Amino acid sequence: YTDWAWTSFVVFSISQSTMLVVGAIYYMLFTDVPGTATYYATIMTIYTWVAKGAWFALGYPYDFIVTPVWIPSAMLLDLTYWATRRNKHAAIIIGGTLVGLSLPIFNMINLLLVRDPLEMAFKYPRPTLPPYMTPIEPQVGKFYNSPVALGSGAGAVLSVPIAALGAKLNTW
Numbered sequence: 001y002t003d004w005a006w007t008s009f010v011v012f013s014i015s016q017s018t019m020l021v022v023g024a025i026y027y028m029l030f031t032d033v034p035g036t037a038t039y040y041a042t043i044m045t046i047y048t049w050v051a052k053g054a055w056f057a058l059g060y061p062y063d064f065i066v067t068p069v070w071i072p073s074a075m076l077l078d079l080t081y082w083a084t085r086r087n088k089h090a091a092i093i094i095g096g097t098l099v100g101l102s103l104p105i106f107n108m109i110n111l112l113l114v115r116d117p118l119e120m121a122f123k124y125p126r127p128t129l130p131p132y133m134t135p136i137e138p139q140v141g142k143f144y145n146s147p148v149a150l151g152s153g154a155g156a157v158l159s160v161p162i163a164a165l166g167a168k169l170n171t172w
Contacts, residue, residue: 009111013104016068020044020103021096024077028091034082037095041074063114069106073099 024037045067052065080095 009104009108012068013107014100016070016107017073017096017100017103020070020074021077021092021099024074025088025092025095028078028081029088032086034086035078037074037077037081038071041070044068044070061115066107066110066114068103069110070103072106073103076102 020037020041024040027036027040028034048065048067052062052067055065056062076098077091077095080098081091084090084094
């Protein structure tokens, strides 16, 4: 691994561990159902497989996008939640620690099987968009001093108090 790979591995490990623990604990505490962490991790895994398929459809190699390994760590979190008899503080502290320690290990094994992403990024540059998909720059501020825009803005602002006054006077 080069420096950028190690840095991104650490940043992604922290963010993915946090995302899994916060989302799963939220689910477990509000549903009171053990097993929701594994369910949550399975949903996230399916989403990343779909994203991987989308990148593959764009012409990138299959291992260009890495699918994080969430499910084993989520199972540890579910076991912690079950073992602590639904004590939410213990589930957060012990389960969060287990996820924080296990998820980077699983992802490191996963990342060792992948070709160098930086080399792949330069070998497969981002494809250019066809003309019909090219974004159009928004025309912000173009009609700023237009009398039509000023009139419609003033009308929108004044319509609420006028309507409220009319309703109060019951003159409509």
